[in-house]
Amino acid sequence: MKHFQGYLRSNGTVGIRNLLLIIAVDECAEGIARAISDKVTNSVVLTNYNTCMYGGNEEMIATLINAACNPNVGGALVITMGCGSINPTIITTPIAACGKPVESLTCIKSQGTRSTIREGTEKAQAIADEINRVERVEVPVSQLFVGVKCGGSDTTSGIASNPSVGRAVDKLIDNGASAVAGELLELLGCEDVLRQRSINDQVANNIERLIQEEEKRWHVAGTDLETMSVGNSIGGLTTLEEKSLGALAKTGSRPIQDILKINAKQIDKPKQPGLYLSETTMLCGGAGMHFAALGCQVILWTTGGAGFNNPIVPVIRVSGNPALINDDIDVDATGIMSGTDSIEAVSERILNSLNNVINGEPTAIEEIGYAYCTLYQKDQRVEKLLGIEPK
Amino acid sequence: MNKAIRLNAADNVATLLADAHKGEQIHVISASNGLEGIITLLQDIPFGNKVAWQPMQKGQTVIKGSFSIGKSIKPIATGQMVHVHNVRSQKLDIPTAIIQQIIQQMNIQEDV
Incomplete structure (x- = not known):
């Protein structure tokens, strides 16, 4: 195995899948994200289920952002409710910086759930169309x-x-x-x-x-x-x-x-x-x-x-x-x-x-058994109590 | 004939690939399935457990997959079971009461 056919991203990384990630930054926005995902093929929902607060959840948010920068992801749609403390730009700026098309929507600004789903589906489809133009090319292993x-x-x-x-x-x-x-x-x-x-x-x-x-x-x-x-x-x-x-x-x-x-x-x-x-x-x-x-x-x-x-x-x-x-x-x-x-x-x-x-063949249960995108983080308060500081 | 796998040429134990009984002859195979030799079991050994491939002195390193997995606490003969009753961790021991519980539940014959 010296080469494989993958999706070459603009930052030089190579994906083996070409996914659109729909990120529910606040858990209360997950329903919106799922309703959009149901209408757009090759889309995956990633929800921050924990809280809509930023402080203390930096590790989880970093995991979320880095997952969106994974080479298997071609682009992302970021959805917030609008009343939480995680500003969507905290998420969209680093995703854009790694060269991926990214859009965001705020439910409150978009006049509610129904219109956010409508608007979100249009945006998601536009990003998906852009992603789908990328073709596999031969890259070294x-x-x-x-x-x-x-x-x-x-x-x-x-x-x-x-x-x-x-x-x-x-x-x-x-x-x-x-x-x-x-x-x-x-x-x-x-x-x-x-x-x-x-x-x-x-x-x-x-x-x-x-x-x-x-x-x-x-x-x-x-x-x-x-x-x-x-x-x-x-x-x-x-x-x-x-x-x-x-x-x-x-x-x-x-x-x-x-x-x-x-x-x-x-x-x-x-x-x-x-x-x-x-x-x-x-x-x-x-x-x-x-x-x-x-x-x-x-x-x-x-x-x-x-x-x-x-x-x-x-x-x-x-x-x-x-x-x-x-x-x-x-x-x-x-x-x-x-x-x-x-x-x-x-x-x-x-x-x-x-x-x-x-090279593109699905695994035995890819897209069959639904799996949740579980965001795990170490509890910053417990870390403090245990005296563990990142070096 | 039942088999036991000796994962590395440095190993002094082999892992049983099926339940086997006292007096039974076992084919010991390498990781690439070559026949390394035949040993006679000195006691019943269940699937997934280890048999001594070479005799060991007290305090000798038990090697599986080319790495030390502990030290013998008594002499062990070829064909004997190698487990919690005659080996101790060099890192973190299982509490004695739990070892007794394991020996009892598995019905390990300690002196054979």
């Missing part, structure tokens, strides 16, 4: 940035799907593409391996610090969180490091260039091709949008057997569990569990599927 994530994990993940995705990731990196993983809490116990794989001490120190911060956020005395469950052990996992190394296997073996930070002040982007870690959350829905904000065009997702999806960044699902596999799964790794298929052969099928998807 160095333009590809792949998110890697696991979910619904079981014993088969560590043996079949994670090592197979890891092998595929190694091959992608060797071909000049980039990849990124997150789920820092699940890397507890891998610090030595991560240090060896980091390109320098500074990167290793940053990874260690950000893992420790994530541990602080989640391991709060008196609250219920199992890092290592009895079920994990009965499934065959003996120690925390065995569980974590199984999860790390999906990142392959190549050097880690850096850890991309996601916080209220910055959302990092890769500076050179290669493998990265990031602050992408372990929570699947939020992770989908974190990958979108980092600029990933596609996600490789390993699972026992579940159908996670994201409407902006297509998700290729890999499962090795013969009891749970169904037609939601894009790549069947169950042969590894019966000793009839190899990690090498499955990694080739993953790359094959990836090649098809980035």
